[in-house]
Amino acid sequence: MAMSRLLVVASLLNVASGFKFLSNFKMPSLQDKLNAxxxxxxxxxxxxxxxxxxxxxxxxxxxxxxxxTGRYHVVGAVRDMDKMEAVAEIEGFDEKDFTAMQIELNSFDSVRQFCDELKVMKMGRPLDRLICNAAVYQPSLPYAKWSVDGHEQQMQINYLSHFLMVSLLLDDIAAAPDPRVVLVGSVTGNDNTVGGGGVYPIADLK
Structure with missing residues (x-):
């Protein structure tokens, strides 16, 4: 009798587990299929x-x-769309493989808007690569410039806004099979620039 009760309880637990799995299962909607x-x-x-x-x-x-390489669709996140249009024409960027989108890294609201628009633009595709390259460098400026959010301009554009972008796109990046986030710091590793040389070459760290 005790064994029978245990079997019944085990069966009920299996059924409950199955229902829990089904409750978490989400069928793709028609809109999801169209977006794909x-x-x-x-x-x-x-x-x-x-x-x-x-x-x-x-x-x-x-x-x-x-x-x-022919293996990427590049989204160029830029402040000046007119300049980007001219550069794309000079470089011969094919519009089927290159999309320019506006962003002002001097504004957190602009970063949030860019990320929202990117999610719509990519139609459910994961984000395989995020290369945080844009920056300003003003080592000899005699006064501080401030962002619209009240931060020193270099700090916000070079660091804070990119960190915000990464955090807002993290789920989209994690969904890619082989994701990469690249943070570019060209000046800080260059001994020939004012304030440079603060980052050691990787070869010297081995």
Whole structure:
């Protein structure tokens, strides 16, 4: 009798566990399926990468290098859309593989808006790469410049806004099979610039 009761209890627990699993299971909606089809048409099998500051310098060269592989759709996050349009034309960026989106890293609200718009634009696709490149460098400025949020401009643009972006996109990044977040610090490792050399080359750390 005791064994029978144990079997009944075990069966009930299995049934309850099954119901709990089913309650957490979410069937894809029609909108999800439509978004997946649109994403496939737009991106194909290419990885999705966001690069901040693609209108000049390392960001521009990074976008160029990624696009030349033919394996990425690059989202260029820039402040000046007119400048980005001119650069894209000069570089020959194909609009089917490159999307320019506006962001002002001097404003947290702008960062949040960019992330919201990116989530809509990528239509459910995970974010494979996030390259935080955009920065300002003002070592000889005799006075501090302040962001609209009340932070010193270099601190907000170079660090705080990028940290906010990473946190807002973390779930989208984690959903990718082989995600990467890259933080660029070109000046701080260069001995030939004012205030540079604060970061040792990786070879010297081994």
């Amino acid at each position: 089809q649109k994403a496939d048409a737009k991106f194909g099998t290419k990885k999705l990468v966001v690069v901040t500051g693609t209108s000049s310098g390392l960001g521009r060269k990074t976008a160029r290098a990624l696009l030349r």
